[in-house]
Every structure is written in C-alpha cells, then in structure tokens.
Amino acid sequence: MYSTEIEVRTGSVAVVHDLTKDAEAFLRDADAEDGILHVFVPHATSGLAILETGAGSDEDLLTALDELLPRDGRWRHQHGSPGHGRDHVLPALxxxxxxxxxxxxxxxxxxxxxxxxxDTNLDNPVRRVRFSLLEG
Structure with missing residues (x-):
C-alpha cells in the first residue's frame, strides 16, 4: 500500500473543492497500475463526493445542502459559528x-x-486529505 496526505485550504465559505488533479498526481507518484484508490478526509465536518464540476452541479450541491441542513439555531451541537452543528451532520450524507x-x-x-x-465548515479553513493506493 502507498499512502500520502495533502493539505487543502478551503477558506471561510462553503466549497466544493476538486481533488481530481491531486488524485491523478498521487497515482503518478505511486507509479500505479491496477488497484483501488481510497480517498479519506479525517474531519468530522466535511465529506467527499464524486460529481460533475464547473457546469453548476457543485453550486447546486451546496444549495441543496443549505436547504437540507440550514445554517440556523436548530442544532444541538452549538459551538462555533451560528449553525455549525449542521456541519457535523454533513458526513452522514x-x-x-x-x-x-x-x-x-x-x-x-x-x-x-x-x-x-x-467543506461547509466556516470555522476551519484547512483540511487534510489522505490518498491511499491498494494495488492488486
């Protein structure tokens, strides 16, 4: 198994950050052939998605998350910026x-x-992403 971790700066707004080029670079560095690429985000307030970007789907996803998980005071998890509790529910979806x-x-x-x-967490602008290659 070959594995590495990168740092991604997401800023102070909700974002869909494309990791495809980072994943491709990882596979080149790993001299990959056939196997499984596993991507993992070791954070309680972000997740991963495979979707089309650049044609509006990324913004549509953020809009859908805002509608499904409003940034308001309904959340029991109350620390951080207003509505931050919804960020802790995100990884379940x-x-x-x-x-x-x-x-x-x-x-x-x-x-x-x-x-x-x-990443919809406005309180943590730095994320780690782990790429692991399981060859077989």
Whole structure:
C-alpha cells in the first residue's frame, strides 16, 4: 500500500473543492497500475463526493445542502459559528471517504466525474486529505 496526505485550504465559505488533479498526481507518484484508490478526509465536518464540476452541479450541491441542513439555531451541537452543528451532520450524507477503481494507473471515473472535497465548515479553513493506493 502507498499512502500520502495533502493539505487543502478551503477558506471561510462553503466549497466544493476538486481533488481530481491531486488524485491523478498521487497515482503518478505511486507509479500505479491496477488497484483501488481510497480517498479519506479525517474531519468530522466535511465529506467527499464524486460529481460533475464547473457546469453548476457543485453550486447546486451546496444549495441543496443549505436547504437540507440550514445554517440556523436548530442544532444541538452549538459551538462555533451560528449553525455549525449542521456541519457535523454533513458526513452522514456525504461520507468522509471515496473508493475509485484504478486500471493502468488511471481512475475509472466517468466522463464528467470529479473527486471533490465538500467543506461547509466556516470555522476551519484547512483540511487534510489522505490518498491511499491498494494495488492488486
């Protein structure tokens, strides 16, 4: 197994951050052939999604999360910025992991699919992302 961790600065606004190029660079560095790429975010307030970016889907996802998990005072988890409790529910909907098959050193993503970090936590602008390659 080959594994490494990167740091991602997400800033102070909710964001869908495309990790695809980082994942591709990791696979090149790992001299990958065939296997499984596992991506993991060791945080209680962010998740991963595989979706199309750049055509509005990333903003649609953030809008849907705002509607599903409003940033208001309803949350029992009350520390941090107003509505921060919703950020702790996010990983139940967008898990902190993704697994992608790798064939010939290339992720087998669909034409419009990207691997994305979804971070709605306004209180923590720095995230870690771990890439692990399980070859087989």
């Amino acid at each position: 967008l898990p902190p992991f993704a697994t992608i098959p790798v064939i010939g050193g290339v992720m087998t993503l669909g034409t419009w699919q990207s691997v994305c970090l979804v």
